[in-house]
Amino acid sequence: MTTQTDPTAYENTEDAGVGDALAASTSDASLARTIARSTQIQTEIDKDPSRFRVLTGDRPTGNLHLGHYFGTLRSRVRLQQRGVETWILIADYQVITDRDGVGPIRERVYSVLADYLAAGLDPDNTTIFTHSSVPALNQLMLPFLSLVTDSELRRNPTVKAEFEATGGRPMSGLLLTYPVHQAADILFCKANIVPVGKDQVPHLEQARVIARRFDERYGRADAAQPVFPAPEALLSEVTNLLGTDGTKMSKSKGNTIELGMDADTTAKILKKAVTDADRTITYDPVGRPEVSNLVMLAAMASDRDPHEVAAEIGDGGGGTLKKVVTEAVNEHFAPIRERRAELAADPGYLEQVLARGNARANEVAEATLDEVRTAMQMTY
Structure with a gap:
């Protein structure tokens, strides 16, 4: 060195x-x-x-x-x-x-x-x-x-x-x-x-x-x-990333998804995530921070551009957005969670x-x- x-x-x-x-x-x-x-x-x-x-x-x-x-x-x-x-x-x-x-x-x-x-x-x-x-x-x-x-x-x-x-x-x-x-x-x-x-x-x-x-x-x-x-x-x-309630992510607020959480727990937490009333999903971190936070999470979990993710969801609304995010997160972390469970058992x-x-x-x-x-x- x-x-x-x-x-x-x-x-x-x-x-x-x-x-x-x-x-x-x-x-x-x-x-x-x-x-x-x-x-x-x-x-x-x-x-x-x-x-x-x-x-x-x-x-x-x-x-x-x-x-x-x-x-x-x-x-x-x-x-x-x-x-x-x-x-x-x-x-x-x-x-x-x-x-x-x-x-x-x-x-x-x-x-x-x-x-x-x-x-x-x-x-x-x-x-x-x-x-x-x-x-x-x-x-x-x-x-x-x-x-x-x-x-x-x-x-x-x-x-x-x-x-x-x-x-x-x-x-x-x-x-x-x-x-x-x-x-x-x-x-x-x-x-x-x-x-x-x-x-x-x-x-x-x-x-x-x-x-x-x-x-x-x-x-x-x-x-x-x-x-x-x-x-x-x-x-x-x-x-x-923001927490699932749209505020700063913090363990003390309970608005996080831990790496060790299973797929079902992740889905339940994301289902309660804050969005807004506009059904058309866009990536606008300043104007729509909560929606954009979920879009960004899906994008990072799937190695995609957030604008592309938002355009694909279109007018599917918050429900479709949460489904996309949940699938992307659970797919990305599945092997990590499997490995983590093995480590915790040893x-x-x-x-x-x-x-x-x-x-x-x-x-x-x-x-x-x-x-x-x-x-x-x-x-x-």
Whole structure:
């Protein structure tokens, strides 16, 4: 794996503080550079995928649903299939950033793992691990915290977004340092690409700033490369799906279709999905968001254009639309659900997969921590 040598979207923020860097990363010019660089990375992946290591993951707060699958999971499988070294974090420690407890965490971790494998992630090619099983990763938090200030963390868009989602409850220390923990997730394995949406680009900047500051403060004078490569954004263009009630898809609202649900349950949920009174089905996300959401779901499940799906239904109305969506979703997920049921029936195999991923993550994290200690002259 190589470090980044090309100009990046943050080339003009290298001498700025985190606040300035985050502001710069949201400018139109900077976003345009990020988009251009992301396109270039896609081309470079096709030429030599071995140059790249990707890190992404999920908080195990519940079962994965169709929004997760079409939003991120399917693209992870495709990256793996293209030959990119893929690391997937099940962020169990991050569950408690804004909660009083972890809930049925063990059950949820293995449910997420089953979803990953059923969707096509291959443990022979993808490292899947949990936060709490990798002490050296979490130990990186200490030197990393010395590289940021309280005011920078409070201005961080990740902290602001997560704090707003808590409903105004007092901010925990873990929530305040959430971006630093994310940076440790990315940097411990020296991932050099991170899949994000356009609105998440500033969230990645904290990891880039920490990587740069660590090298400036502790960098190895005799080394040609810094300790940490600066991770870059791999932009996703996936449309965000709404829930079946027409609002934001959320596990807490009960408006999702989980990957593990059977065909009959899926049909019942979709039968209650919100549409409108116009019998002519069109794809108009702005004017008809609920109808268009169902059209898009059918299109993604069948790998078709949403306008084509809408035209085919024509004046069939909401009933026909729901039938088309149900058939497309159930057909697409039938093999995934079959595989998931097999995995759920073999908990010993799931435990082996996670143990192997955790062992690999520990090996890499400990090697990185050794590098960090050496750079800081803390080897005794």
